Amino acid sequence: MDDYSDGEDDWEEFDDCSRSxxxxxxxxxxxxxxxHGDPHIVGARMRxxxxxxxxxxLGSVASVQAHGAMRQxxxxxxxxxxVCNRLSVTPPGDSQTSGPAQ
Structure with missing residues (x-):
């Protein structure tokens, strides 16, 4: 196997990015x-x-399952x-916001 390393500075660019x-x-x-692509966030309004x-x-999700999935x-x-889960559960079409799920 060929050694393509050119020394200690191989990770310098990576280190600069991670420090930013x-x-x-x-x-x-x-x-x-x-x-990205998670079905639990449909209808969610999260921060x-x-x-x-x-x-x-913070915010609201559409189901208790989504509440737990976001925490996990x-x-x-x-x-x-x-993790401080302050999400409330507000089913789709429900105009009132419920408190944080238990």
């Missing part, structure tokens, strides 16, 4: 990217904040130390 985002920003980006590696989920998705991200 904070850990909180990276966690938020990973969470947002993980939602995600990350502070000191704690994911804060946040916990599955490496580096997350806690």
């Amino acid at each position: 985002l904070s850990t909180d920003d990276m966690i938020a980006e990973v969470f947002a990217a993980s939602l 995600v904040q990350v502070q000191n590696r704690v994911v804060i989920l 998705r946040a916990w599955d991200i490496p580096g997350v130390v806690d």
Whole structure:
């Protein structure tokens, strides 16, 4: 196998990119990217904040299943130390917002 490494600076470009985002920003980006194509977010109105590696989920989702799925998705991200799930469940067509799911 050929060694194509040209020294210690192989990862310099990667390191520069990773340093441009904070850990909180990276966690938020990973969470947002993980939602692409997820059927649980149909009808969701969510906002995600990350502070000191704690994911804060705000807004509403359409079902209790979606509520749980979003919480689990946040916990599955490496580096997350806690999840504050403040999502409420508002079924489609329901004009009133219910409180956070239990």
